[in-house]
Every structure is written in structure tokens, then in C-alpha cells.
């Protein structure tokens with residue numbers, strides 16, 4: 001059976017939970033208490049050298065980290081990843097966009113919800129807000145032209161982007177300013193096997209501390 005190394009408030013881990021739910025694949029969960037330093041333990045660093053979740057252990061013992069790499073692996077041969085090379089590369093284009101641009105929303109949301117924002121340099125916060133706003137504007141423009149980000153079909157690129165984009169209000173960004181994104185959020189939520197559960201940071205009393 002697959003093992004998912006998880007931290008419940010992590011939306012990067014939620015992406016993987018979402019795909020596993022769509023595919024109805026059974027798995028066991030191993031919680032990594034990242035704010036208590038468990039990600040830096042040698043046994044976990046052997047699973048993911050960066051110490052971050054999510055990570056996946058296959059039944060044969062091999063391990064894989066990075067949410068988008070895990071999505072790509074699990075989606076092979078399913079309707080969530082095109083079979084043709086161009087379609088796959090188009091999905092990869094948006095997975096890269098997610099890591100390069102949408103991570104700003106993840107960081108702002110984390111800082112906002114855990115009370116760290118006021119401790120951060122205003123110039124850094126402004127820079128992240130600029131990057132996040134630009135990312136939402138790009139997605140808005142694209143998603144008014146087609147139903148899903150990589151084309152007509154719902155793919156892992158949508159799952160990956162959705163994880164933090166649909167929580168952008170919690171990062172201080174008004175989603176109502178982006179009607180194209182709002183319409184897409186509705187289409188993603190309507191997918192069979194959609195997973196609505198999102199865990200708040202407040203379930204972890206240590207989440208107000210800094211990561212080691």
C-alpha cells in the first residue's frame with residue numbers, strides 16, 4: 001500500500017489527497033509534525049531531502065517528494081494526465097507556473113493564518129502580494145478562454161493550482177476580483193471525487209512557530 005507523508009494543514013499535501021480520492025486509491029497516512037522539527041529527522045530526510053511534505057512511499061519502498069512530481073507519477077495512465085507528449089508538456093507548463101508563481105499565495109496564506117505576517121519585512125510582503133496578484137490575473141485571463149487550465153479536460157494542473165488559489169482570500173487577496181478564476185473553482189468543485197476537506201492551521205498548536 002502507498003504511504004503518504006502528510007501534515008494536515010498543508011495544501012501541498014492536499015493536492016495529493018485530492019488525486020488519491022479521485023482515483024479511489026487506498027493509502028496509509030504518516031503525519032510529519034513539521035513545526036516540531038520532525039521533517040528534519042534523519043529518517044524523514046532519507047524520504048525527502050528538503051524535509052517537507054508531501055512525500056510518498058511506494059509499496060516496494062521507493063520514495064518520491066514534491067507535490068507535482070507525485071501528482072505526475074500517480075496520474076500516469078489516468079484521465080488526469082494526457083497521453084500525448086504535447087498534452088503532457090502543457091500540463092507540465094502549468095505545474096511549473098504553480099511552483100514559480102502560486103507559491104506566493106501559499107506563503108502569504110501561511111503567514112496570515114499563523115500570525116507571522118506582522119513579523120515579516122513589509123517590502124517582502126509587498127513583493128509577494130505583487131507576485132500573487134499577477135499570478136491570479138494571469139490565471140483569470142487564461143481561464144476565461146477555456147474550462148480548465150491545460151485545455152478542455154480537468155487535469156493534475158488544475159488540482160495543483162486549485163490547492164492554494166481557491167484559498168487566496170485567506171492570503172488577503174480578493175478572489176471576487178477574478179471572475180474567470182471563480183468560474184473555474186466551481187467547475188473543479190463539481191468534479192466526481194472532489195475532496196472538500198481543508199484543515200486549518202489552528203489544529204496544530206505549534207504552527208505559530210517558525211519552521212526549523
Ligand SMILES: N[C@@H](CCC(=O)N[C@@H](CS)C(=O)NCC(=O)O)C(=O)O
Nearest residue numbers: 010012034039051052053054066067
Ligand atoms: N515544492 C514543494 C513544497 C512543499 C512544502 O513547502 N511543504 C511544506 C508544507 S505546505 C512543508 O512541509 N514545510 C516544512 C519545511 O519546509 O521544512 C511541494 O510542492 O511539495
